[in-house]
Amino acid sequence: MSVTLCILAILILGGAGAAMALPRLIHCALALALSMAGLAGLYLQMNAQFVGFAQALVYIGAVAILIVFAILLTGGEGTAEVGRFYGSWRMGVGIALGVLGVLGLAVLSSRALAGQAVPVPEAQVREIGDLLMTDYVLALEVIGLLLTAALLGAVILAMPSASARTGSATHPAKDQDA
């Protein structure tokens, strides 16, 4: 286990643990970004450059910022939460530990994973682009449609409802017109 992998694993797991355990929401969001940065580094380390940069762009650039915005809009950034875990948190931790035990046992005892040395693969961006335009073009179209629908759905969900808008007497747009 190389030093780089060790550092990246500490970054990923420490960031994830902090994101799930810290009391202040804004610290949780920053710890999540740290964990995602570690994952992007691990992808780069494993020679998957395109995915590493996509991870950095999408997760650190978009999802973490989106979460920070949601925290600010729901007004939970300043105060530490008092009872941040459920009363029955032991059961949740127990389930997670059980899942970890099963997965770890399967990984460690599997003979299919026992290593044969493989050549270091190269994922050229050109090959990825070729595949996206040939074999996976339908999936690409569908995900474009999905992202458009998700964009519209998110805007509609986050907008104030129509009854709330027409019901309020002091509508800012009307005030401006008057």
Next chain:
Amino acid sequence: MTPLQICLLISSLLFAIGLAGALTRRNAIIVLMGIELMLNAGNLNFIAFWRFGPNPEALTGIMFVIFSIGIAAAEAAVGLALIIALYRHYKTTDLDQINSMKG
């Protein structure tokens, strides 16, 4: 331990941390963050099997992860919009207090 097993163990730990957070935290935003962590554990598995697997020239793992990142972005956007809509209605993001389907 082979490098593949180390990667799979890291991803198992990441999944377990995300699951524990999603099951035990009361804040809806943190639950969503736990789900994101679990998704990322899955992505790490795809990349590890692509990198250390017998057929790395097929690029299937890379393709899966690219599409999975796209779907995760859409999921985060819709999930956070739902949380904002919930907050507007209930004035809280504590999942314990959001306990009725109808207003």
